[in-house]
Amino acid sequence: MERARWVGARRAFVIAIFALACVAFLGLAIPFPVSGTELGSNWQCNKTAFVLTTCSQVR
Numbered sequence: 001m002e003r004a005r006w007v008g009a010r011r012a013f014v015i016a017i018f019a020l021a022c023v024a025f026l027g028l029a030i031p032f033p034v035s036g037t038e039l040g041s042n043w044q045c046n047k048t049a050f051v052l053t054t055c056s057q058v059r
Helices: 002-029
Strands: 032-036 043-050 054-059
Touching: none
Parallel strands: none
Antiparallel strands: 032 043, 043 054
């Protein structure tokens, strides 16, 4: 019976770690504005996860 308690505790620990990893990933994946002074004032750039930068022209 005690083994079942450890299995449940281990499962809860793994689920908690997975949930924290998902929150951390989503925190990094949210795009944030980047200054694009080289492109001019009619462009808006966003950087996602510190890697992918996308720019679009503001109309």
